[in-house]
Amino acid sequence: MRVFVLTGAGVSAESGLGTFRDAGGVWSMFDLKEVATPEGFARDPAKVHAFYNMRRRVHRDARPNAAHAALSRLERDLPARHPGGALTLVTQNVDELHELAGHRDVIHMHGEALKVRCAACGHVARFTGELSDAVACGGCAQAGGLRPDVVWFGETPMHLARIQEALEQSDLFVAIGTSGTVYPAAGYVAQARRRSIPTLEINLEPSNNARVFDRGIYGPATETVPAWVETLLA
Numbered sequence: 001m002r003v004f005v006l007t008g009a010g011v012s013a014e015s016g017l018g019t020f021r022d023a024g025g026v027w028s029m030f031d032l033k034e035v036a037t038p039e040g041f042a043r044d045p046a047k048v049h050a051f052y053n054m055r056r057r058v059h060r061d062a063r064p065n066a067a068h069a070a071l072s073r074l075e076r077d078l079p080a081r082h083p084g085g086a087l088t089l090v091t092q093n094v095d096e097l098h099e100l101a102g103h104r105d106v107i108h109m110h111g112e113a114l115k116v117r118c119a120a121c122g123h124v125a126r127f128t129g130e131l132s133d134a135v136a137c138g139g140c141a142q143a144g145g146l147r148p149d150v151v152w153f154g155e156t157p158m159h160l161a162r163i164q165e166a167l168e169q170s171d172l173f174v175a176i177g178t179s180g181t182v183y184p185a186a187g188y189v190a191q192a193r194r195r196s197i198p199t200l201e202i203n204l205e206p207s208n209n210a211r212v213f214d215r216g217i218y219g220p221a222t223e224t225v226p227a228w229v230e231t232l233l234a
């Protein structure tokens with residue numbers, strides 16, 4: 001059984017990372033056009049750096065929760081439990097909580113907040129400090145070209161070919177903690193439906209996409225995800 005899991009901000013909510021669109025979410029406090037678009041960065045790089053410096057501090061201090069741990073257990077134990085079993089984990093999250101929970105292969109379609117990328121040479125490096133125009137790239141030594149290695153609105157998500165291939169080979173599609181608002185991720189459930197594989201939503205409450213799924217499990221991810229993993233591995 002090949003399981004495709006898509007995660008969103010809801011899986012990290014109980015680790016203290018805010019979601020984007022819930023009450024008090026990140027996009028109710030910040031204008032995404034100013035801090036999460038290439039145009040916003042071109043207009044005011046200092047404002048965008050300040051936003052991601054703040055986000056980086058929050059991400060750096062966060063710890064994985066029981067939902068991340070259960071998914072990492074699923075990655076480890078699925079092959080032994082189901083012959084040919086494998087998990088593909090695609091996350092929209094830019095935190096590293098899946099990895100900190102021991103997950104080995106995490107596909108970050110929206111990039112990673114604790115990495116920077118150089119516009120001049122393309123060098124990508126881990127970076128947990130305070131970014132500004134004065135910081136030099138570790139690859140080409142030029143200052144002023146570094147940006148967070150995340151996908152902004154209007155940019156193409158990462159690893160799309162690999163994600164498509166995994167989607168086309170999967171036997172079960174599961175979305176966890178995502179509102180189903182941002183494409184292409186929000187469209188993956190419809191693709192899974194067209195292939196007639198079972199689709200499951202695990203979320204705090206029914207998402208915008210809930211009626212497209214065959215089944216939903218609702219409640220906090222730290223309770224619902226471990227229980228679902230337990231059932232799958234039973």
Ligand code: OAD
Pocket residue numbers: 007008009010011013014019020021022025036092093110151152153176177178179180181182202203204205207219220221222
């Ligand atoms: P959203 O903030 O849009 O949705 C989070 C979902 O998690 C909501 O449906 C909540 O009901 C649910 N949720 C909240 N707390 C939960 C909990 N404890 N357990 C389970 N579910 C919970 O976040 P995403 O769907 O991840 O993109 O947002 C998608 C993309 O939009 C993000 O990757 C980011 C954002 O703008 C970029 O920055 C490109």
